[in-house]
Structure formats: C-alpha cells, structure tokens
Amino acid sequence: MMPFPFEISATEGRARTGVLKTARGDIRTPAFMPVGTAATVKAMTVDQVKATGADIILGNTYHLMLRPGPERMERLGGLHKFMGWDKPILTDSGGFQVMSLAGISKVKEEAVTFSSHIDGSKHVLTPERSIEIQADRIGADISMQLDQCVSWPAERDAAQKAMELSIRWGARSKARFGEREHQALFGIQQGSTFEDLRRQSSDQLQEIGFDGYAIGGLAVGEGHQAMCEVLDYAPEMLPADRPRYLMGVGKPIDLVEAVWRGVDMFDCVLPTRAGRHGQAWTWDGPLNLKNARFAEDQNPLDPAIDGPSSQYSKAYLHHLIRADEILGKVLLSWHNIAFYQALTAAMRAAISEGRFEQFRRDFHARHTSN
Numbered sequence: 001m002m003p004f005p006f007e008i009s010a011t012e013g014r015a016r017t018g019v020l021k022t023a024r025g026d027i028r029t030p031a032f033m034p035v036g037t038a039a040t041v042k043a044m045t046v047d048q049v050k051a052t053g054a055d056i057i058l059g060n061t062y063h064l065m066l067r068p069g070p071e072r073m074e075r076l077g078g079l080h081k082f083m084g085w086d087k088p089i090l091t092d093s094g095g096f097q098v099m100s101l102a103g104i105s106k107v108k109e110e111a112v113t114f115s116s117h118i119d120g121s122k123h124v125l126t127p128e129r130s131i132e133i134q135a136d137r138i139g140a141d142i143s144m145q146l147d148q149c150v151s152w153p154a155e156r157d158a159a160q161k162a163m164e165l166s167i168r169w170g171a172r173s174k175a176r177f178g179e180r181e182h183q184a185l186f187g188i189q190q191g192s193t194f195e196d197l198r199r200q201s202s203d204q205l206q207e208i209g210f211d212g213y214a215i216g217g218l219a220v221g222e223g224h225q226a227m228c229e230v231l232d233y234a235p236e237m238l239p240a241d242r243p244r245y246l247m248g249v250g251k252p253i254d255l256v257e258a259v260w261r262g263v264d265m266f267d268c269v270l271p272t273r274a275g276r277h278g279q280a281w282t283w284d285g286p287l288n289l290k291n292a293r294f295a296e297d298q299n300p301l302d303p304a305i306d307g308p309s310s311q312y313s314k315a316y317l318h319h320l321i322r323a324d325e326i327l328g329k330v331l332l333s334w335h336n337i338a339f340y341q342a343l344t345a346a347m348r349a350a351i352s353e354g355r356f357e358q359f360r361r362d363f364h365a366r367h368t369s370n
C-alpha cells in the first residue's frame with residue numbers, strides 16, 4: 001500500500017524542501033505544526049490558524065483521551081469535525097505526556113498505566129489502544145507509535161532499554177494500525193545521545209516499515225548544542241525518501257539548525273505558550289513585551305509578519321500583557337504562529353533557490369544579535 005507520497009522538490013546539502021501529500025491536503029516541508037492540545041490551538045480560532053499558512057496541526061492524545069474521551073470523540077464525528085479543522089492532523093501517542101503530566105504512572109512491557117491529572121481516574125495505554133484512539137476514534141491523518149522517551153542525561157543502560165522497548169512497541173503499533181490508504185503511521189527513533197543506539201533504533205524501525213520517522217528523545221533538557229550534536233548524525237540514519245519529524249522542537253534557531261541537518265517537520269508549544277506570557281518572536285529575535293521599554297513604543301511588532309498584531313503598537317501589546325487581557329494572549333499567539341509559518345516558508349524558498357546557507361548565516365546574524 002503506497003503511503004502518503006512525499007515529493008522532495010529541492011535539496012541543498014542535507015536540507016530538503018518538498019510536499020507530503022495526504023488525503024486531507026498537502027503539507028509543505030519544512031513544516032511547523034501548531035500544537036492543538038485539547039482540540040484547540042490555544043487562544044486561536046481555526047480560521048486564524050489557517051490564515052497563518054499552517055498546513056497541519058498536532059493533537060495530544062493524552063489530553064483528548066481524558067477529555068472529551070475517545071468514544072465520545074468518535075460519536076461526535078472525530079476531531080476534524082469536532083473542532084472544524086478540515087486539513088491534516090497529526091496526533092502524538094500520549095506516552096510522552098503521561099510521563100510529564102499524569103499522576104502516578106507505571107511503564108511495563110504490556111502497557112503504561114497512569115492516573116489522570118484532571119480527576120485521578122485510572123487509565124491504561126497500550127500500543128494497540130493508542131493506535132485505536134489516534135486512528136479510529138480521533139481520526140488522525142498521521143498517528144505516532146507509542147514509545148518511551150528517557151529524560152536527559154540518560155545512563156546508557158536506561159537509554160538502551162527504552163529504545164528496545166520502543167522498537168517492540170513500534171512493531172505492536174504497526175500490527176494494530178495495519179495497512180491503510182488514507183492514514184499514515186510514523187515510527188520514533190530513540191537512543192538518547194548514543195549514536196550506536198540511534199543507529200540500532202533506525203535500522204529496526206525500517207525493518208518494521210513506517211510512513212514517516214520521528215526523532216524522539218530530544219528537547220528534553222539537553223540544550224541546543226547537544227541537540228545539534230545528535231542531529232549531526234540522527235536524521236540521516238532515517239530513510240531519505242520519507243518525512244523526518246523532530247518532536248517537541250523548538251525555538252526558531254532550533255528549527256533553522258535542524259532543517260540544515262535534514263529535518264522536515266516540527267511541533268512545539270513555545271510560540272503559543274510563550275506568546276500567552278508576552279514573548280514575541282520577530283526576525284530580529286525574541287522580545288518580552290512585559291518589559292517596560294515597550295510602554296510607549298508606537299511601532300508595530302514586526303511589519304514583515306502578516307496578521308493583526310502588525311496593526312497594533314508594541315505599547316498596546318505591552319499594556320494588554322501587563323493587564324493580563326485575553327486579547328494580548330490572542331494577538332501574541334497569532335503573531336508567533338504566523339512568525340513560525342513565515343520562517344518555514346522562507347526556509348522552503350531558500351532551499352528551492354539554493355541559498356539556504358546564506359539564509360542560515362543571515363538568520364544567525366540578525367536573529368541572535370540582540
């Protein structure tokens with residue numbers, strides 16, 4: 001069964017740009033997926049998300065399985081209909097958030113068991129149940145295998161055990177997913193910062209066979225430098241003709257450096273979460289609008305960014321954030337998502353025109369100067 005066609009239209013060094021063609025629409029890569037945690041990209045309507053140019057959003061299985069619940073979600077027609085987003089949705093497996101958000105949790109060969117952070121109710125997540133929730137109840141276009149991500153720094157033995165468990169769970173996820181024409185399943189590379197473990201993980205994932213491959217186990221506190229050192233080898237261990245998705249990343253500079261090293265897809269809560277707290281990204285770097293220096297700054301945030309925030313002054317945004325006004329969260333979330341989409345669009349154009357090396361140099365000079 002042919003998976004979603006992934007057509008790479010240009011490369012420059014290890015960087016690629018292309019299109020992942022799905023049943024619900026094309027995803028231009030490099031792509032940034034806004035995070036739609038509990039069936040909403042926080043503080044944004046789906047029309048606003050679409051207006052930024054996003055081709056795909058991420059849904060969190062952990063949150064959705066707790067509320068509104070998988071069977072209710074299905075009875076309501078699935079996530080696309082529920083939230084009014086008719087473009088592609090990628091869901092994560094829930095495993096990562098169980099470890100970071102849930103109450104008491106236990107990882108065993110058979111399943112992850114945990115108690116809900118909302119009401120303490122007990123839940124069981126197996127590779128099979130996660131696939132059933134993602135692909136059959138939520139109706140995700142792209143589902144993720146259940147995996148185990150170790151924290152950083154990790155002892156080699158712990159990293160190896162988690163990587164091997166993730167492979168076994170990948171095989172069980174694939175067996176439950178089966179062959180589908182209009183939905184895809186991605187595997188997840190693990191191995192922490194150990195090159196040989198990442199090689200083993202990559203080789204065994206390819207033997208199982210997935211429609212795309214994620215790089216897991218990063219953005220867990222290792223920092224930009226250590227992440228880049230892993231990305232110096234990890235993406236190219238994965239098939240060149242399938243999408244490579246770096247989970248949970250990241251800041252704009254992280255995206256540029258990861259695309260340079262061969263990554264195609266990203267997701268991160270940063271643009272919306274930091275936006276709600278007053279942080280705005282611009283081509284000239286991040287700004288914290290809570291800072292008093294903006295109190296009478298009549299200039300717009302970044303005229304180059306298309307969207308409502310460019311029609312307001314920094315002074316007004318400063319006021320809204322200081323006053324904890326809902327509109328401040330809305331405008332800065334929208335601005336940051338629009339910036340991330342402008343960044344990935346600019347990288348796609350730069351790779352297509354063979355000038356990504358210059359783009360990367362200019363970005364460092366301009367974005368990390370202040």
Ligand SMILES: O=c1[nH]cnc2cc3nc(NCCN4CCOCC4)[nH]c3cc12
Pocket residue numbers: 092096147148149188215216217218219220247248249268269270
């Ligand atoms: O191996 C993984 N497997 C499955 N899901 C993941 C999600 C992940 N998310 C992050 N990092 C998120 C970092 N965020 C940055 C912004 O603030 C919140 C945390 N790292 C991740 C690794 C994995």
